[in-house]
Amino acid sequence: MRVAGVADIGGTNTRVALVREDGLILSMERFKTPAGTDPDEVSARVGASLSCLAGISPSGLCGIGVSVAGPVDIKTGCIVTPPNMPFDQVPIISPLKKVFGLPVTLLNDCRAAVLGEVFVGGGREYQHVVYITISTGIGGGVYTNGEVLLGREGNAGEIGHFTVESKYSQRCSCGCFGHWEGCASGRGIPRFFQTWCRFHGHVSRLKTAKEVLNAASQGDPVALEFSDVLAMVNSRGLSTVIVAYDPEIIILDGPIVTAHREIIVNSAIKYLDSYLKTPEIVISPLGGNAPLLGVAAAVFSREV
Ligand SMILES: [Zn+2]
The missing domain is CATH 3.30.420.40 (ATPase, nucleotide binding domain)
Known part of the structure; x- marks a missing residue:
């Protein structure tokens, strides 16, 4: 072999x-x-x-x-x-x-x-697959009609830089405002949380994505309210992916997703647009x- x-x-x-x-x-x-x-x-x-x-x-x-x-x-x-x-x-x-x-x-x-998901992971037997990782940043890979979408230099599918939010002017690592990665990645969540707290007059000592998401899971009222805004941001990102690529399945990966499935995935699904048929949404079985x-x-x- x-x-x-x-x-x-x-x-x-x-x-x-x-x-x-x-x-x-x-x-x-x-x-x-x-x-x-x-x-x-x-x-x-x-x-x-x-x-x-x-x-x-x-x-x-x-x-x-x-x-x-x-x-x-x-x-x-x-x-x-x-x-x-x-x-x-x-x-x-x-x-x-x-x-x-x-x-x-x-x-x-x-x-x-x-391609890994199509090879031996959650995308086997599918022709239209989107992979999304939420970790330090947010990235995506698109497989459509049996081929990976590459674009001019191999960078098609940079979905972390979709604009998904306009109320809080949150800056992304790329310098633009309102991008998915700037609001909902491991690096973006604590910054977006602080921006959101200032906007609404809350004071919070939570400093990392883990602290914010753990506090929300444990019922902290401020973190919980923020997690609903985060769910809407994630649903905007997912809804845009669905209308852009019309996938049969979306495979989510990355430590933020695997550690906080309820807040990040399940809460976002309930806000999804319904213009196109909702694809299957699963967690990567490939462990990174x-x-x-x-x-x-x-x-x-x-x-x-
Ligand atoms: Zn960006």
Whole structure:
């Protein structure tokens, strides 16, 4: 059975793994994503880790796949303006191709993740799937008519930057106001909560998304009132996804979703628009491995 060498490069951590054609992860290594002064350090560290996992014959791999958080340019094979590195472009495809002599596939992590869900997760047997992760940021991947939607440079489906809120002028990490990520991501929730508290004259010491959501779960009246605003924001995001992509199924992932399913998912569903048929809405069964498995799927499908 064929084996792909894959990496998932996050803002903080990178995971490198060998994945078999049936979706089994054979081995995995984790390390801090290099944030140094040399843009080639990332691909060098990934290459060293892949060589180590694959043993003396990395040429036994059928290909290499790399998924990254943030924008990519799949034409030049580079990460674009990575969040924790002071570079405009970080080359991935050409240095790995040079070392291994194998085809190298680069995808944004959410575009990879939707492929992972279709490969071995909640999206099997579906032709129209949207993957959404709510973690530090909010990202999405769209699979439609049997293909992942990539766009010009591989960045289609950046749903975290849909405008979903206009009353509180909450700033997003991208600098715009009212974006889904700015209001409802792990980084956005505590900021939006503070903005909302100031607007309504509440005083609260809750500082993190976890504190705010836990307080709401425990019945804190201020956090509970805010959680209803958050539910409306999430329903605006989901409703926009539904009319934009008409999916059969939406697969939600990320620690905010898995730890607070009632507040984040169930509360939002009751506010959904009903213009189009509501798709199935489920939680990812892949335990955070959707990007790694998906970029492996991309390697295998390219090989065939
Ligand atoms: Zn934004």
